[in-house]
Structures are given as C-alpha cells and as structure tokens.
C-alpha cells in the first residue's frame with residue numbers, strides 16, 4: 271500500500287504536512303504498532319522526478335510548480351528596487367518530503383551556540399547542544415569513511431550524508447584561496463567548530479538525494495497503523511473547549527473531517543503552520559477579530575519571521591576550470607551518474623562552504639555570523655530570473671552572459687536581527703497570507719553583509735585567485751546606486767538593500783519559548799499554549815534561526831518532537847569523555863609507544 275484514498279474517522283495522532291519534519295514524526299510514531307497515525311499532505315508524490323533524485327538538477331525542482339508553491343511578499347517597489355515588483359518570492363516544497371525534496375541538500379547543523387541560546391531563552395536544557403547532538407547523530411548515516419570516526423557523527427540513521435569531492439579544479443582553487451589569506455581548512459564543520467573553508471556535506475547517498483520522504487516515509491508505508499493521504503489541504507484544526515479534536519481538510523473539492531484520540535501535530539512549515547493556526551482562531555486577537563474569526567487563543571502567531579539573505583557577486587577568471595555550459599547535460603556525465611553514481615551530477619553546488627565569525631565577540635566564542643557559498647559559473651541572467659530580480663537589474667547584470675569562465679560568490683547573513691511578520695489576508699483558506707519580511711530593517715544586518723563582501727574581495731587578492739586573474743565582473747554602475755562611488759561601502763550597502771535574495775530558510779513564525787515569554791506560541795514541549803492536544807513541529811518553532819542552512823535543524827526538530835510526543839528522550843551526548851576516548855583511539859600508536867618506553871625504562 272502506498273497512499274490511502276480516504277482516511278478513517280479516528281486516529282490516535284493526526285500529522286498535518288508530510289514535509290521535512292512531518293514525515294519523520296509519522297514514521298517514528300508509527301513504530302509503535304499499538305498507535306494509529308494519519309499523515310495528511312497537500313502535495314503529491316515526489317518519486318519519478320529526475321530533478322528530485324539527481325543532485326545537480328536540484329535547482330530545477332524549485333522552479334517546477336508541480337513540486338513547489340510560490341509565495342510572494344507584499345510589494346515594496348521603492349525599497350526592494352532590484353526585485354520584480356519589489357516582491358520577495360519564496361518557493362516552498364509542496365510534495366512528499368516538503369522542502370527536503372526540493373532543496374539544495376546542503377547539510378549544516380549549525381553552531382553549538384545556536385542551540386545553547388535556544389535552551390537558555392526557553393529555559394529548558396533539553397534543547398541545548400549536548401541534547402540535540404544526540405538527535406543529530408541519530409538521524410544521519412555519514413558515508414565518507416574519513417568522517418565516520420568521530421564522536422560527533424552518526425552512522426546508522428535514515429538520512430545519508432556525503433561530503434563532496436573535487437569534480438572541478440576551480441573547487442580546489444577556491445579552497446586554496448581562502449587558506450592563502452589565512453582562513454583554516456575545516457575537515458568537518460558539523461563537528462567541533464564551523465569556522466573555516468570546507469567541503470560541503472549534502473543529504474546525498476550513493477549519488478542520490480535523500481529527502482525525509484525517502485529516508486523515513488517510504489520505508490514505513492507498509493505499516494498497517496500508518497495512513498498517508500496526499501492531495502489533501504487541511505484548512506482548520508477543530509478545537510472545542512480549548513482541546514484540539516481533529517482537522518478539517520479538502521480533498522477533491524470535498525470538505526471532510528477526521529478526529530484525533532490523542533494529538534494533532536502541525537508540521538505544515540513556516541508559512542503553512544501559522545496560516546492554519548490563524549484560520550483556527552489561534553493568533554493575535556485584534557487581527558482575528560478584523561476577519562471575523564472567533565478567537566480561541568490570543569497568541570503572537572506569524573510574528574518573529576526570520577530568513578537568511580544572500581548577495582551575488584560574479585567573478586571572471588582566465589581559465590576553463592569551472593562548470594562550463596553543456597557539462598551537466600553531456601552524455602558522459604549522464605552515463606557516469608547512471609552507472610557509477612559519480613561525477614558532476616552528484617554535486618548539488620560547488621562543493622565548497624565557508625563559515626566565519628566577523629565580529630570580535632563572535633570570534634572569541636567561535637560562532638560564525640557569515641557564510642559564503644559559490645557557484646562554479648558566473649551565474650547568468652537565465653538563472654537570475656528565478657531569483658525574482660527586476661527586468662532592469664537583469665538587463666544590467668546581463669554583462670555576465672558574456673563571461674564564459676568564472677564563478678559567483680554567495681555571501682550570506684547567518685544571524686539576521688530583522689524580523690518579519692505573516693498575517694492572514696482573509697478568512698478564506700485558499701488565499702495566500704500577507705508576508706512582510708522586513709529585510710534589512712536593522713542596519714546591523716547590512717553591516718554584516720558588507721563584512722562578508724569585504725571577505726570576498728580579500729580572497730580575490732590571494733595568490734591562487736591572482737594566478738587565474740580573478741576579478742569582479744559586475745563592474746556595472748547600478749542605476750539606483752549611481753550616486754555612490756562604485757565599490758565603496760555605500761555603493762554595496764545600496765545594492766545589498768535593493769536586492770534581498772532569500773536563501774529559502776524562513777523560520778520562526780510559531781516561536782518556542784518559556785512560560786513567561788509572551789512572544790512564544792509553543793512551549794519547550796512544542797505544545798501550543800492554552801490548547802490541549804495540539805503541537806507544532808517544523809521550522810516555525812525556531813526562536814532564533816540557526817547559523818546554518820535550516821534543513822538539518824528541522825530534521826532534528828522532527829526527531830526530538832517524536833520523542834517528546836511519546837514521552838521518551840535521548841540522553842545528552844557526553845562530549846567530554848568521548849573526546850578523550852577519541853584522542854586515545856586516534857593516538858593509540860603513540861600511547862603504546864609511551865607505555866613500552868616507560869616499561870623498558872622501569873626494568874632497566
């Protein structure tokens with residue numbers, strides 16, 4: 271059995287959204303044969319799409335309306351002048367596996383400090399790094415032998431993780447360039463420290479994407495106690511007497527209801543979950559009253575919206591060592607992937623990731639606030655179109671179309687201070703919500719991005735970059751920034767503000783917090799405040815966005831939520847003892863030698 275057409279009337283647990291987190295929770299809860307689980311998903315099957323499976327084609331997925339839904343922010347044409355209609359556009363995976371089936375697969379857990387800050391703010395050590403590390407280990411199977419012998423890594427989890435290898439010479443040149451200007455090479459940014467330049471790890475195993483649908487749901491579909499219903503949009507949580515009783519959903523234009531004996535769990539993502547809560551009367555009282563929705567619980571649902579932003583800086587070089595046109599569609603690349611599951615098609619991106627702390631305060635504790643990724647070509651207008659850039663900007667950046675050899679820096683802001691907001695547009699579930707991202711409303715965010723751009727420029731001065739005559743190819747005086755001297759900080763600040771490009775990591779709209787925190791929507795057990803039998807588990811619960819791509823954190827949230835629901839917990843990882851053990855194992859030869867020398871000396 272794959273999908274169930276019509277659910278029964280009652281289940282123990284109803285999970286809304288078979289995305290990244292929802293797939294995990296359905297799979298874990300249904301491990302217990304004594305409970306029944308219903309998983310409801312608005313989208314369809316993610317199998318049968320080569321663009322989902324083959325890592326190098328991943329960017330095609332988030333342009334495919336069969337796999338994603340596009341949400342537009344409110345227009346702000348005088349602010350986001352480089353965006354089409356002044357609107358940010360967010361594709362969200364609307365398919366089994368959710369965004370984990372359409373994302374770029376970069377696997378980055380985040381810093382120890384991200385989770386320690388969560389734990390401190392919510393006053394619950396169960397979310398500190400030592401605790402969540404146990405879940406990060408549980409969920410993954412690290413495939414590279416050189417990474418497996420580490421106390422930080424997991425060896426038997428449902429999600430495969432593979433560290434990329436050099437396919438293009440440009441990858442090695444970029445790594446060498448960062449080292450040349452003094453940054454360390456980081457063997458594993460998912461271990462003790464994130465700092466430095468590293469080879470990217472991806473949710474890829476045997477050359478194929480591992481979404482949470484693939485890792486958790488498909489292997490569980492044979493279970494009789496798990497029902498998966500697709501193409502069904504949940505429109506409301508049925509709440510009476512402050513208890514969640516079930517959900518109302520629409521399937522083939524028919525509205526149906528299904529009931530939960532134990533709990534309803536919302537995993538519909540950073541947009542879907544708050545929208546559903548608001549439609550169900552859980553949200554800011556004044557906003558709900560305006561739409562004639564009766565208020566069940568007055569909570570700041572939709573507030574605290576956070577995202578990672580990226581800027582693009584194209585560079586030209588004098589050698590053909592990167593991703594040249596035609597490589598990915600060549601017969602040999604296809605053959606190499608089909609037969610050996612190797613080669614260019616296994617790479618979701620350049621394979622290089624750089625993290626660094628750009629303030630003295632962050633350096634002291636080792637907590638990166640900037641990340642830089644790369645594209646191994648000077649990203650041309652064809653691709654830039656999908657970033658929702660305005661025709662004027664596309665026209666100005668079309669200089670890149672004439673650059674055959676080059677690459678693009680993607681400097682990124684990892685801990686933004688600006689906060690956006692999401693509200694209902696109307697009480698009609700078919701209407702998309704109002705989204706106001708408030709990008710760069712805090713000047714500190716612009717300052718951090720400028721420091722990231724400075725790092726890119728510093729790297730261009732390195733010997734490996736000078737050797738390939740690397741130089742910024744976007745020497746175009748953007749109309750709206752023409753009052754500033756090109757390449758000055760004011761110029762870049764103007765360009766950065768005008769085109770806030772999302773890294774697709776929206777989070778935080780149903781914030782987790784302590785009892786006293788009036789800005790919180792869920793408590794540290796992920797229970798919606800003031801309502802029984804209702805939890806949220808997805809990217810929306812993050813109190814602060816992590817300093818990393820968000821998928822790994824959401825998988826951890828899915829694993830931990832499953833344990834919270836079934837009343838279990840993993841013991842915290844004891845890093846202290848184990849690091850010592852690892853040191854002993856890694857240096858066993860040295861230890862044996864010391865013992866031998868001491869023994870000989872004693873008997874002499």
Ligand SMILES: Cc1cc2nc3c(=O)[nH]c(=O)nc-3n(C[C@H](O)[C@H](O)[C@H](O)COP(=O)(O)OP(=O)(O)OC[C@H]3O[C@@H](n4cnc5c(N)ncnc54)[C@H](O)[C@@H]3O)c2cc1C
Pocket residue numbers: 286287288289290291292310311312313332361362363364365366367368369370372373374375376377378502503504505537538539540542543546773774775776807808809810818819820821822824
């Ligand atoms: C294009 C793109 C690239 C990304 N790249 C990376 C990357 O390289 N690395 C990384 O770590 N992160 C990346 N991310 C972010 C990461 O994938 C997400 O943060 C994470 O997957 C979100 O998981 P979630 O469970 O919160 O939501 P989702 O995975 O979005 O799941 C929500 C699910 O709920 C369903 N749903 C919504 N509303 C309803 C409803 N009313 N009724 C029924 N079902 C509903 C949706 O269809 C979806 O399946 C990327 C995201 C995108 C979109």
